[in-house]
Amino acid sequence: MAGRERNNDSRSEASKSRDLISRGDYTPTPVGKAVFVITRALDPFLQYSILAHGTGTIFLHRLGLRTLHPGLPAPIGVRVIDNLGLSPYRLILLGMAVGSTVKHSLWVTALSGDPLEIKNALIVGALNTIFNSINSYAFLLSAMSASTESTFLQAPLIVGSALYITGIATELASEIQRKRFKSDPNNKGKAYTGGLWSLARHINYGAFTIWRAGYAMASGGWIMGAVVGAFFFTDFATRGVPILNEYCEKRYGVDWGNFKQQTKWRLIPGLY
Structure with missing residues (x-):
């Protein structure tokens, strides 16, 4: 696959090395794309764990940082959502994490014909999870929270x-x-x-x-x-x-x- 990519992509080597997406080659990469979908699908569960249970905040507390109280859940009549036990604000933030996962999964499975190697799939997936997690922890921190x-x-x-x-x-x-x-x-x-x-x-x-x-x-x-x-x-x-x-x-x-x-x-x- 690497050879075909080089033949169909006439950019400079410097540009290729800085791009996480292969260009000009439509070789199927089902494993890489599956890894990306799985990586992104795990993210909402991590964000829920942070927002609902404060996963990882023990390290913030050891640094002397304070975090918000969980807040009261607001039932909306949908059992699956009500069972999450999240306050309305946290529920919206979780929804944003879910939305980003759905969007990325649609993109890689139905909209993009470019190859996605396993290494790059892990990198892109991890970067999105890192930014989502930064958002979740920022919300929980009393000194930074938008709430x-x-x-x-x-x-x-x-x-x-x-x-x-x-x-x-x-x-x-x-x-x-x-x-x-x-x-x-x-x-x-x-x-x-x-x-x-x-x-x-x-x-x-x-x-x-x-x-x-x-x-x-x-x-x-x-x-x-x-x-x-x-x-x-x-x-x-x-x-x-x-x-x-x-x-x-x-x-x-x-x-x-x-x-x-x-x-x-x-x-x-x-x-x-």
């Missing part, structure tokens, strides 16, 4: 949830649009430039940044949301976009150049 008031619907939760829903829905919709375009044999070898992609050349990356910032904001407040958003924005702007742009320039040639002229925004429309 600073007794009322439930607090501003960081409202804004963060709106960003999360907008970002993850945009990312999923854009990838579905591209998948439909690529599935048409008449479009073989063509870059998809319509739909949401006409707003920004890497709209899926921008959308990922938005929902990650929203998830962090709902967990750890305004500053944490800004820091996490800036982290992913910087990573995509300095790594993700340049290495993917190099691939697209070599693969699509003049068509990609025309697309860049027609669609000036790279990640987020009106911003970058």
